Amino acid sequence: MDRDQRFEAEILPHLRSLFGAAYRMTGNAHDAEDLVQETFLRAHRALDRFEAGTNARAWLHTILQRVRTDAFRRKRRRPETVELTGEGPAIRPAQDALASGHEDLERALAALPENFRTAVVLRDLQELSYTEIAATLGVPVGTVMSRIHRGRALLREALAGRTS
């Protein structure tokens, strides 16, 4: 199987799922699209380093976090540019979510502090193991457990506050 065939078979099927995660991490479709496009480009270039049989989605998330970090550093190095977009996680819930009554959950998720949100997204939406999340984020497994715990606790609080 050549590189392109491998990419098609093992990597590209995760596009939709990665985009979903990136959308929740960045809070908007435009940034999510840029992030995912760059992630897949790098994945294509680095495909030789992907071990067949391991979790491709976890590998892609590791790349995605690196792309995010790089973008963040570039942004900091360019203080003379003016940020045109507003601050804060202006997540607009997906239309389906509004229709199906998930709006409260979408809102609560969007309002989580970034570290907790990323951990919860990687665990509960992307179904990565603690070890995979730890490798992806470059933090100890104990920190992963703690962030997921805190993230879920905040989500439960937010949801309880809304329904009562």
Add this chain to the structure above:
Amino acid sequence: MSCDPERVTGFVDGELDPQATAAVAAHLETCPACRAQADAERALCARLRSLPGPELPAGLEARVREAKRLRPSVVPGPARWALPLAAALLVGVWLRGYAPFVAWDLARDHDKCFSRRPLPAKVWSGEPPVVADWFRASGTRLPTLPAQVGELTLVGARYCPLASLASAPHVYYASAASHVSVFVVPQGVRFEDRLASRARGDHVRLLRLEGRVVGIVGEQEHEVRAFETALRPVLAAWASR
């Protein structure tokens, strides 16, 4: 074991080692608060998993496929690239000097730069001497460009890579509604002393003075024309130096 809410989370996720799993399981038998936490987390996880994902933007998949093709990471063997490369070089040499191609190339770069947020300028200034100094520091002498033409003011500049593999000084002008680019084209181009054309919906002028080629690109024809008028004397003075 006393209450340890974080470990309950690990337990719910099946991420604890066997010993810790057994300990938490035993604790849950006797602790209603931790049991309630475990149940609530399971319910929350189920809801999170059932969240519908956002629609994939139209064309993203195609763009990922296309982009990886444009940035190939595999170096093909000599037999596969020697002949196409030779042909491409010949066509390239011919295209480099083909005025409609150069016009298209400048319009492409104009559109690309002005579609980026922020604008990818390397020097940001509304003052022509600052921009000229920046270019001089990297070995390019530019004519003294105007700070403003009509509504458009100088914003900044950079070197832009062109499709002809040359790197061209690219100066940005912008108003609230439109943009104009001034390029110094580094290669020879085959045209009479002036060429007015349209490319990619933009208006393009190529001017030649004493062997130097300057390109002007903009969305509005009257603005491009105004730049041509403003630049002519400047270019004449520059060329006679």
